Amino acid sequence: MDALLQPFESFFGPFWPVVWSLVKIIALLVPLLLCVAYMTYFERKVIGAMQLRVGPNRTGPFGLLQPIADALKLLFKEVIIPSGASKGLYILGPILAIAPSLAAWAVIPVNALASPDGGRPIPMAVSDINAGLLYLLAICSIEVYGIIIAGWATNSKYAFLGAMRASAQMVSYEVSIGFALICVLLISGSLNLTDIVISQQPGEHAIFGLNFLSWNWLPLLPMFVVYFISGVAETNRAPFDVVEGESEIVAGHMVEYSGMAFALFFLAEYANMILISAMASLLFLGGWLSPVSFLPDGFYWMALKTAFFLFMYLWIRATFPRFRYDQIMRLGWKVFVPITIAWVIVVAVWMMPPFSGLLTGQGG
């Protein structure tokens, strides 16, 4: 690999790190945006099947071109700026929504290649930083600003209510996500996402070839559940979709947006869904690691696990009614936060001697 890149590196000289980063960003973002587009197709097909419908089937074979058609339509539509809106902020809103949800992907490793010298595997990520988890938490907190600014700048009552709900909801669930992640980093002993995945590889079950039993989801099962539910709430998806609440506040912060500005909110929402699912598979389901020892590790495991969580999103959406705003708050603060705090304490005590001896092969 290094030998292959050598001529380019000498060609670009001091600009090489910038160019190499850009290449990596494009290599990540293009497939990601395609995934986002086809996530909408997947959603419509899956929910369609659950609801006795067929979903899109007119555009291209099996309707496969539907996302492309939708994107083109939205691109060519006019972005209408309401007369009462604050213009600058109105445009800034969707940008602030999409930027963090894409930026967060910088630290997500999708696979790791075996190192030639037999050391730590080389992660396939834009940047393999040591504070990856902190970076994700920080970026996730920025996401809410796009929605608040959009809701405020629109100067519409429905949008304003949506923004108020968003600010309360997304902030509350970040707390429980944060505590769930603390548990993960406690037992992994690292904030680096690649190391978190690698730390899940050994374990007493792995010796018998049942690697999936040594992943974090089993020792941290309550945290795993809380993390995923909070993730659903964090991305404002059903049953926590009060921010958009179609039948209550029409579309919340998006109500006055049109064309590409509207599409950006959707892209952000779906990118976030994929992000939360990818994080869930990295932190709790061992990322690209194979569930059983006789199958090789690889990117496809990562994709499969992420797809499983995405399917869960859709399944939940087709099944459950929507929570009320105050019930979401109650669930967040009165149920999830106490549970996660208690579990952080349990895990922390467990990590300390004399209990730490019970942890065979975990973290250490």
Place this chain on the structure above:
Amino acid sequence: MCRALCARPVTGMWAMSEIRNYTLNFGPQHPAAHGVLRLVLELDGEVVERADPHIGLLHRGTEKLAESCTWTQFLPYTDRLDYVSIMTNEHAYCLAVEKLLGIEVPERGQYIRVMFDEIARILSHLMLLGTHAFDIGAMTMILYTFRERECIYDMYEAVAGARMHVAYYRPGGVYRDLPDSMPKYKPSRFKSERQVAELNKSEAREGSLLDFIEDFTNRFPKCCDDYETLLTDNRIWKQRTVGIGVVSPERALALGFTGAMLRATGIAWDLRKKQPYEVYDRLDFDIPVGKNGDCYDRYLCRVAEMRQSNEIIRQCIKWLREHPGGPVITEDCKVAPPKREKMKSGMEELIHHFKLFSEGIHVPEGEVYAAIEHPKGEFGVYAVSDGANKPYRIKLRSAGFPHLAAMDELARGHMIADVVALMGTVDVVFGDVDR
């Protein structure tokens, strides 16, 4: 933004600072407005301080319109009142006209009417259930209920030719007997002969309409179980409906509630039992009542009512099968058109036909109130006749109007999301409220 906010006088320690309520126009262009409801909400944060329903956006002057059409011509207008439970509207109107005329409907006609009344009840409750659940966010329900509604519309189409505004009931009976065959799928470019035959068989379209309805009644309890699996014990559904919009039995009576809205409070008031019309006194069915008078009890009441309706339909099918043939509309040619074949040969019938279709029915002088247990409550027609071929005055008592009028009382102190739940449970159809 300030201009749009509504000023409200404040007193006490906050008098110095300016606190205003947030006024929100909920509808008429709103996904949960169920047509054209405009609800002006005064909000304190998310809590509703006052809900002010503004009606009239679908006002078509139906009552006034009645004064310029003949008694028969007005009948199809009643279809447009509550366009979700079509045949029951016609029923109340026909009952009023029949009462004025003092005529009897043949027994078979009565059974057919009762059967289609109950089908309409299922139709209306399915609509309610689907939209109510959809408003609360359970998006799958509406597609499930519309699957069954599709079947019912097929029945309408088979019996009357139209799927929605059927004009099937007529003063004196029903327009024609049940057909012996159902419309079938035909082979096309997309469906082969074999597929079509299979489809016709699986949807029970091979036999008569009665077979089709019977197949539906066999299937329907299972469908109800499906709905209940999704909702009844669902924690979120319960959180969203239990204790929302509670009405005490006394208040419900004072507010003029009828139908499931009243029964959910625990009062077993049902016109089918209290003043039986047609053949309801010969049928065996129960009146489901609630206990707490909240959204959840109303939901449970309605599901139970659908199951009861299903049983009534079965009993009607049984009777109709045992008593085939016979008239379905009165043979009094001053009210109902004469037989077509007789009209071709008999002078008397020809004259009757001509008079009936040019002049209409002459209804003796008098006034009458006829009410039926409509799916939404008591639907009544108050008709005044001055002996002419047109009504002197028609007053319609719609079930939804008093329910909507209580919206403020129901919604006060709840949150916006609860208003949506209430909108669903109150079950208003604007064709009915605005008339």
